Amino acid sequence: MRSRSTHHHQRHGSALVFALVVVTIVAGMSYSLLRITTFTTQRQASSTDDKRAFYVAEAGLAEAYYGLSRGYTGAIGTSDQPVLLGDGLAWVDATRTDDEILLRSTGLVGSGRATVEIALQSIDVELGIFADEGIELDVPFLIDGFDSGVEPYDTTARTGTIQADDNHSVVDEANQILFYEGLYYRYQNKSGDVYSYDAFFDPLAHPEYMEKYGIEPSPIYDSSILASDSDTTLQLGTGGTTWTTLTERERFKYGMYAAQEYFATLSLMEAPLLASDAAASPLGPSTGADGVIGSNGGISLSSPDTPAAVYGDILHGPEAGFESSGVTVSGTVGALPEEVQLDPVRVPGVVMLPGFVHDSALPRIIPSGQIGYESVSVAAGSELILVGPGAAVFGDLRLQPGSRLTILNGPGPVDLYVTGTVDFQAGALIETESDQAIDLSLQVVQSFLPVQLYAMSRFHGGIYAPGSQVAVGRDFEVFGYLVSRTLQLEEGVRLHFDTSTSGSLLLPRLLGWKIEEIPVQVRQNRGDPFRIFYTDDEQPLEAPAALETDCWEISVKIWTWNHSKNNWNRPDEMLGPAVNYQPDASEWVEIKSRNFSAPTTGGKTWHVRATWDDNANVMDYEGPFESFGGINGGHVLDWALWWQ
C-alpha cells in the first residue's frame, strides 16, 4: 500500500517538472522576444529623438541669430540650465572674437542629442543714419550721437554755438586739423588762481606744428597741473561772458586731460561746441560728436544760409563721393570699404486679424505678445497703446492729426512691422516709455509710398526701412538709428544716433555651418533631459524669455589720450575672472552694462572688482555689480567682472 502510493506521487511529480520546464522555456522565449521588441522600439525611438534633438539645436541657433540682431550676445541658457525649446531643451554658447562670433547650439530631446555650430562674421559698420541710394540734403538739420547705455541724450547734449568754428583756419589739409582762433580757455586751480588764455592751441601742440607755425608752447603743456590735480577747473569760451566747464570725461575726450605734448587729433574739431555763449544754437542742443551718416551712394549736404551740422562721421559709398556746402562736419569723411548689404525685413509669421479704425475716446490697448492686423488707423482724439514685450505686424499704420500712439516698452522691447504704408501725420503724437533705442524698432518691409514720419515724437528706437523712401518731419526727433532706401528731411530735423545699438538690424554674415561633436557629458547621459536638469519644482525658461533676461552685454569704453575709443561689448560669459584689463595711466575708462539689474537664472550674479583713481584717492570696490555705482571718471587701474 505504501509502495503504490509512493509510485503514484512520483508520476505526478514528473508531470510538474515537465510543466515547469515547458513554462520556463516559454517564459524565456517570451522574455527574449520582449527584449528584442523593446530594443527595436528603443532604437527606433532613439533615432527619432536624435532627429528631434537636431531640429531643436537648429532652432536654438535661429533664436540666437535673431538675438544678435537685437543687440544681444547670442548666448541662450547655459549647459547647467538649458532653456525650453519646443519639446526639448537647448542651450547656445556664444564665443566672440574681434571679427567672428561662434554660436554652438546643443539640443536634447528624450534620448536624442545633437550639437550644431555656425560661424558668423561680425558687421562692424555702424550705419547710424543711412540711406542705401545716396543722400542729398539741402535743408538745415542736425545729426549727432550719444550712448543711451551710458547717459541719456538730454544730459549729454549741450546748448552752445559753433561760433568759434567760423573763425577757424585749416592748418593741415591732409589731417583736417583746424586752428580755432575764436576759442579761449581758462582754468582755475584749487587755490583759486585763474589762468586765462586767449587762444586754443591744442592742435598745434605737436612739436612738428609748433615749429612749422612758430608757436610758443602753451603753459597748459608745460604744466602738469591738469594731469595731477583733478580739482582744477577747465573752462572753454568763445570770448563772451559765458564759460563752459568741461567734465572730466570731456577734458579727456577732447585731449586736455593729461599733460601730453601730443594733441594733434581730430577730436578737437568737436571742441568748439563746448564753448558756449549766451546765444542758443538754432540747431538746438547737441552732443557735438558720435553721429554717423552713411550711404552706399554719394552724400551731398548743403545749407548755405542756415546752420546744419553733422557732429560725427560721414561714410559714403565706395564708388561715390561726398560734397558739402555750409554744413559743419566734425568727424571724419571716408568711404565704406564695401557696399553694405541691407538685410530684408523678416516679418514674424502671425495670423493677421481684420484691420480697424480706432476713433474712440477710450484708449485701445494691444497687449504684449505677437499680434497682427491688416490695417490700423488712429483717428483724432484717440489713443492706441502698445504694451511690450511684443511684436505687432500691421498691413498699414496710420496716425491722423490729433491721434496718439503710446508704446509701453519699459517692460520689454516692442517691434513694429509694417508691410504696407506708414503714415504718421503732422499733429499726431508718439510717445515711448523706454529711452533705450534697443527697446523699439519700426521695420517697414517695402512701401511704395514714402514712409511718412511727420508726427510729433521723441522716438527712442530704430527705424529700419531698407526698401523704402523715408521722409522725416521736423517734429519727429529720432534717438536711435534710421536706415532707408532714400532719405528726405524737413527743415530743422534732428537725428541722434544711439551708439548703444548696433546701428541697424543688420545680421552678422554667415561664414559656415557644421555639425559638431556632442559634448562628452551630454553624450554619456541619455536620460530624460528634463529629469537631468530640472527637478519637479523647477521649470526651464522658454528660449525667448531666456534670451531677454539671461544674456548680458557689458560695455566697457576705453578712451585714450589720442581719442581712440575701444568699445568692449562682450557677452557675459567672456568676462570671467580671467578677463582682467589693466589700462595705462593715460586711459579713461567707463564701465556700464545692460540688464544687470535683472535677475539671472540659477541665482548667479555679476560681481565686479575695480580699482581707480578718483580725485587723487585710490578707490576700490569688490562685490555685486548691482551695488556698484560704476566708474564714470578717473583712471581705472584695474578691473574685472565675473559671475558666481
Add this chain to the structure above:
Amino acid sequence: MKRPRRSSTAGLSLLELLLAAALLAILLQKGISLMQQTARQTNEESAAVLLEERAQLVLERIARAVMGSDRDTLIPDHAEPLSTDDIEYRIHLGVQDGEVVWSDPEAIGLEDVDNSVFWMRMPEDAPEQRVTWTNLVRPFLEGELPNGMDDNGNGLIDEKGLSFTVDRNAVTIRLSLDRLTSDGRQITSTVETTVTCRNLSEEDLDT
C-alpha cells in the same frame, strides 16, 4: 449490484491511444504550420523594418553631409528630370584667421559593381579614404526601369538606386534598398528627403 471496479493500474485501450495520437498529430501539424507562418511573417516584417532602418540611417548620413556642404562646391547639380548617383562637395571645418576653412573634397555615390553606397574623402597628398555605408542598393530606384521613361512617376528618368537632384539650395536624395528574405522573397525599402545646404554664399542667399 456492485459494478466491477476498474483497476487503477489499468492502461488505455489501443483505440484510445490511436485516437489520442491522431488528434495530437493533427494539432501539432496545425500548430507547427501556424508557427512557421507566424515566424515567416515576423521574419519578413523584421527584415522590412531593419531594411527601412538601414535606409533611413544611410539617408540621414547623406542628408547631414549635404546640409554641411558648401553649395558652391556641390557638383554636379542636376535638376529634375535629370539626376545623378554621386555628388562631390566640401564641408565647413571652421574659421581660422578670419578665413573659412573647407575640408578636402568628399564624395558620396553609388558603386555599380557591388550596388553599394560609398563615402569617400580625397585629400590632395594622401591616399583617399573610403567607407561603404551599405551594399543593399537597388540598381535603379523602386519602380524604375532603364528604358528612358519615368516609370515610377517621380519626375525622374532612369534614376539609379541612389539619386540626387538639386534645385537651387535644396538637394533631394532618394534611396532604394532591397534584400532577399530567408525564403528567397525580395523586400524593398525606398526613402526620400530634401535638405538645404546650410553653407551658402551671398549670391545663394539672394536667390
